[in-house]
Amino acid sequence: MNEHAPHNRRPLSRRSSRHRAAAVVTALAAVAVTVGALAPTAAFAGGKQDSVQSNLNKLVKDDGVPAALATVKGGDGRTHSYTAGLGNLTTGAKVPVDGQIRIGSNTKTFTAVVVLQLVAEGKVGLDSPVETYLPGLLRGDGIDGRHITVRHLLQHTSGLPDYVDTGAILADPKRYFEPRELLDAALAQKAHFAPGTRWEYSNTNYLLAGLIIQKATGRPLGEEITKRVIDRIGLRHTYFPTPGDMTIHEAHPEGYQRGSDGSLRNYTELDPSWGWAAGAAVSTNSDLIRFYTALLGGRLLPATQLAQMRTTVPAEELGPGVRYGLGLASRPLTCGGVYWGHGGAIPGYNTAGGATDDGRAVNFAVTTIPGDAAGRHVEAAVDSALCR
Numbered sequence: 001m002n003e004h005a006p007h008n009r010r011p012l013s014r015r016s017s018r019h020r021a022a023a024v025v026t027a028l029a030a031v032a033v034t035v036g037a038l039a040p041t042a043a044f045a046g047g048k049q050d051s052v053q054s055n056l057n058k059l060v061k062d063d064g065v066p067a068a069l070a071t072v073k074g075g076d077g078r079t080h081s082y083t084a085g086l087g088n089l090t091t092g093a094k095v096p097v098d099g100q101i102r103i104g105s106n107t108k109t110f111t112a113v114v115v116l117q118l119v120a121e122g123k124v125g126l127d128s129p130v131e132t133y134l135p136g137l138l139r140g141d142g143i144d145g146r147h148i149t150v151r152h153l154l155q156h157t158s159g160l161p162d163y164v165d166t167g168a169i170l171a172d173p174k175r176y177f178e179p180r181e182l183l184d185a186a187l188a189q190k191a192h193f194a195p196g197t198r199w200e201y202s203n204t205n206y207l208l209a210g211l212i213i214q215k216a217t218g219r220p221l222g223e224e225i226t227k228r229v230i231d232r233i234g235l236r237h238t239y240f241p242t243p244g245d246m247t248i249h250e251a252h253p254e255g256y257q258r259g260s261d262g263s264l265r266n267y268t269e270l271d272p273s274w275g276w277a278a279g280a281a282v283s284t285n286s287d288l289i290r291f292y293t294a295l296l297g298g299r300l301l302p303a304t305q306l307a308q309m310r311t312t313v314p315a316e317e318l319g320p321g322v323r324y325g326l327g328l329a330s331r332p333l334t335c336g337g338v339y340w341g342h343g344g345a346i347p348g349y350n351t352a353g354g355a356t357d358d359g360r361a362v363n364f365a366v367t368t369i370p371g372d373a374a375g376r377h378v379e380a381a382v383d384s385a386l387c388r
Helices: 017-022 050-061 106-120 150-155 179-187 203-217 221-230 285-296 303-309 372-387
Strands: 067-073 079-085 256-258 264-266 329-332 338-341 344-346 349-355 361-366
Touching: 050 067, 050 079, 050 372, 067 285, 067 372, 079 285, 106 150, 106 203, 106 221, 106 285, 106 303, 106 344, 150 203, 179 203, 203 221, 285 338, 285 349, 285 361, 349 372, 361 372
Parallel strands: none
Antiparallel strands: 067 079, 067 361, 256 264, 329 338, 338 349, 344 349, 349 361
């Protein structure tokens, strides 16, 4: 599902072309994260609104994305939304302003928030082993849940292989997957490294985080995310799909992926169960801005847990200078400082953006998982919008 920085992030996948194919498919890293956005810039530059629109237009004209959308929030609190391209290549319909999109690995940040809320409530221990909550479940070649902690999962330092890397996950985009099926795909592989010794993006980490949430609360993951995050801060256009739900509920641009023959295939309707806690959610650019702004503003987590979330390790896989906390990544800005977010990719859609500590925020979306060059252009557009 995905990530960012003058380098593209993927929600359920990492950055290599192999991972992009598997995630035609993530993060997302982000990652960025990634680990892992566009529109009018008057809010930042006293009337220079055209730069955001210009960047969106270039993504459509020069990079060949079917549609591009962006929402920008300035330090004065004003928000502007932009669109470019076509919302439906068959009918020629316009792109709905601030339309709903699949947000891929941005879902990881929602999942991490719920885990950290449970930590604050004393129901989950951040440095407790996975074995405490899922006894006997995490066993494999070099894999042992007695030595992998909840923190390792949220920070991608567990060494667990990625279930998406099997390649078979997306053979049928409308197939429903149980979380245990996805975990079995990961456990059929070897551990990549000893827990805590390295950083590596893996959707399996958040699959397990979702299972821990269900075990600790006794409720489905989607219900907990809805109650604890979506409803709590009034994200009116965000939801976690229920089993079997393959549609996008509100006005939205269609999502596409380019095949080996160069043709674009419509991926709007798919079963996001393979993304689950790592990448299944649907939202809008404006709701994502509200989410990251509320998160950084302390409306979702106590100060102690928010500080833990923002304690980062290097995540150069997501781009130069990118660092990853607990489901949240920081990326350097060319004008100085950093912004916090995640980003995400899922077949048909790619998102990038985040918020700064002084209240600026932006989120961009394109209706395909872009190639490396286009991904860098999306990241550069985010930087440009936040730096004006």
